Amino acid sequence: MTSKISDLLGLILRFPAPWILTGAGISTESGIPDFRSPGTGLWEKMDPMEFASVEGLRRNPRAFFTHGLQTIDTILNAKPNTGHIVLGHLQKARLIGPIVTQNVDDLHRRGGAIHYYEVHGHFRTASCMSCRNQVPISEVVSQVEMDQIPPVCYYCGGILKPDVILFGDMMPADYQEASLLASKYQYIPKLMIVIGSSLTVSPVNYLPLEFNRIAIINNTPTPMDYKADLVLRQQIGEVMGALWDEILALNGGKEPEPIPYGFNCGHLIAYLDNEMRFLAGQKTRMTASKESLARHTGHIKADLEAAQKIIQAFPAEGRQPLENAMLRFYLAEIERMNQDFDAWCSETGIKPNAEPSRFSKLLQDNFKDNVNAFLTYTGETEPLPELIEHFAARAAGCYGFWSFANRILGLALPPQDEWENFKKTARKHRVEQDLDQYLNLFSQ
Ligand SMILES: [Zn+2]
Incomplete structure (x- = not known):
């Protein structure tokens, strides 16, 4: 186990801010059943088209909402487990990138994650199927408890449907954003760590294909095991707990402060x-x-x-x-x-020619990738100010690293106008930080 954990940590350090994809397996330790696992899976007992499809909801709202109420209840009472909490820690320490989750249980957010995509939606709110009016989930719960089935919209009388993806629904904006952002990084090989997903639900199971390398922590085989650098079959909580212990040990027993932007080599x-x-x-x-x-x-x-x-x-x-x-x-x-x-x-028997290093170009491309990622984020319908600041700082850190590397390699410093243009763009998107500080990180 220990050497496998070191391998996992090695992968996390070797790829800058790897992405995480989580599925039901990470939440089973919080008491939320995995819909698909053999034997215990709910789908073996019930027809998914009846309780998890738009058609089923319309045909038999009573079955849909009485079953749904149990699910909502289980989810609202569940607590994040070690897996969620460690991912939250890792994200705050800037050791991992975004978390893409197939789960609708809100446990990443409650486990401290700051940057996540809920690609199958969530149970925090419900929306009217006719006028899109959005209400807190408690509105649905109280109507169902008073036997108002289906629960209806106060404004137009349309059906209130929890904001989770059912069969027959379109994928939510979070899914489009996650795939768009993943495709913005092109020049540096990237890693996705799949945790507790059997990678059988489309279209999310195609997301790992955007990544050059993958690692998988799941207790059953997945269709992508063959191309994974690392496959761990242990309990997720156990793996993540051991991983965090190893990181704490490297940091002298203390919780790490966020790794400075631009530091990650x-x-x-x-x-x-x-x-x-x-x-x-x-x-x-x-x-x-x-x-x-x-x-x-x-x-x-x-x-x-x-x-x-x-x-x-x-x-x-x-x-x-x-x-x-x-x-x-x-x-x-x-x-x-x-x-x-x-x-x-x-x-x-091949003798290497004398050639120059390509790093300056690579670091320039890396800076551009990060500026593009920043721009993707500012283009969102509801931009989140902290994430905009985060992406701006990341791009700035990459520029700082590029400058530092060129100085060490005795090359000309990166063009100043690229930097000034970026700062101008950042200001336009209300970035408040003093971005120049990231240039001076390694100036000694
Ligand atoms: Zn309505």
């Missing part, structure tokens, strides 16, 4: 890691020409050296222990890749 490591995978593939079946491999490996060699230089130059002073542990982890990863690289060259 996972993007360099993820990039190099991907290149090493390419090389490994070329060893089994060489599809590229020797000349192009000599050129390509020349770039990789230069990138490995550049990454080492950048990370060694990070000032260690004033950092929390976790950040220093991250720097040590990055250096060990580079060391491992250097060894693999040398072994690859001697086995294949």
Whole structure:
């Protein structure tokens, strides 16, 4: 178990802010039944089209709402478990990115998550099926309890339906936003960690395909296990608890402060890691020409050296222990890749050309990806001010990191007008922070 937990932590550190996808499995430890698991699954006892479809609701509202009331009751009384709480901690520490959840139980929000997408909706509110008037779920509960079935809209008499996705419904805005945001990151390999989902419900099960790498924590096999870097079959609470213990231990027993924006070097490591995978593939079946491999490996060699230089130059002073542990982890990863690289060259007989590092371009693209992600967020119908600030700070941190890396590599500093333009855009979207502070993070 311990080594698997270290592998999981390694993946989290190797990819900057991995995304999380959760399904029913994360909430079973909170006493919410998994609709699909064999034996205990509700769907084995009931026809899903009867109690979880728009058609069923219209045909037999009594069955729908009396069953629905039990579900609402179970959910409102459930408490977030270790899995939800650790994900909340990880997100606050900025070690993970957004959480996409198939669950409608509100337990991520209540477990402390700040950035999540409820792609199957939630039970906090209900909406009128005729005029879209939205009411708190308590309105539905009290009407059903008084035997007003179906519960109706005060304004127009239409049926009040909880804001969860039923068969026959369109996917909610959260789903479109999550897929759009995931597609904004193109230049750095990205990771999705699937937790407690059997990946059988579409269209959410296609989301992992937006990611270069996946890890899966689920107690039954999934259709994507074969392409996962890591598959854990343990209890989710147990895995997440052990993961958090390991992080606390790295941080001298203290809860970590948020990792500074721009600090995460996972993007360099993820990039190099991907290149090493390419090389490994070329060893089994060489599809590229020797000349192009000599050129390509020349770039990789230069990138490995550049990454080492950048990370060694990070000032260690004033950092929390976790950040220093991250720097040590990055250096060990580079060391491992250097060894693999040398072994690859001697086995294949390919001699790397002298080539420049591509990092400056990569970091520029990374900054642009993050600006695009920020813009996606500002384009939303109901932008959330904290998330806008978060994305702006992230983009600024990436610019700061890019500047820092160029300085260490002896390259010209990034163009000032890109920075000024970004700040102008950020101000237009009411970003209040002093974004310049992120430029000076590593200036010693
Ligand atoms: Zn209405």
